[in-house]
Amino acid sequence: MKFREALMQLPLQITFRNIDASEAVEAKVRERAAELDQFYDRITGCRVTIEAATRKRQKGRLYNVRVDLTVPNREIVINRNSDADHSHEDIYVAVRDAFDAARRQLQDHVRLSRGD
Numbered sequence: 001m002k003f004r005e006a007l008m009q010l011p012l013q014i015t016f017r018n019i020d021a022s023e024a025v026e027a028k029v030r031e032r033a034a035e036l037d038q039f040y041d042r043i044t045g046c047r048v049t050i051e052a053a054t055r056k057r058q059k060g061r062l063y064n065v066r067v068d069l070t071v072p073n074r075e076i077v078i079n080r081n082s083d084a085d086h087s088h089e090d091i092y093v094a095v096r097d098a099f100d101a102a103r104r105q106l107q108d109h110v111r112l113s114r115g116d
Contacts, residue, residue, distance in 0.1 A: 011044075011045050011046070012029075012030065012033050012046045012047075012048070013045075013046070013047045013048070014026055014029050014030075014048045014050070015047070015048070015049045015050070016049075016050050016051075017049060017050070017051040017052070018051055018052040018053075018054055019050070019051070019052040019063075022091075025050065025091055025092070025095065028092060028095055029048050029050075029095060029099075032095065032096075032099040033046050033048070033099075035099075035103075036069070036099070036102060036103060036106060039103065039106065039107075040071070040106055040109075040110055042071055042072055043069055043070065043071055043106075044070045044071065044072070045068070045069070045070035046067070046068070046069055046070070047066075047067075047068040048065065048066070048067050048068075048098075049064075049065070049066040050063060050064075050065050050091065050094075050095070051063065051064045051065075051066075052064075053081075060086065060089035061089060062086070062088050062089055062094075063088050063089075063090075063091045063094040064079070064080060064081050064088075064094070065078075065080045065094045065095055065097070065098035066078065066079045066080070066098070067098050067099065067101075067102045069102060069105075069106065071106070071109060072113075073113075074109060076102065076105045076106060076109060078098050078101045078102045078105060080094060080097050080098040080101065
């Protein structure tokens, strides 16, 4: 994995809000961003914001994950709000879902740019 990260060209910014930064979560984000970079090497930027939702009536803590990808001629924004999805009480599930959505939108972008 370290070798792949060294090859990754995409600038990655990870921000944590309302929670302490976690090396394990950061590693998962870097892994998922590297997968996107491997799929489409023309990504010029990736910003990821992981935020703990603050609601007093909820029992578990929910996490919102936002992924901003910059590609030629477009910015792809994925904002996974956890309001209705209690599986996002697990931060890794929230990260997985956001990056899965990012990959789908990136695949759509690639198809459109090829004229498919």
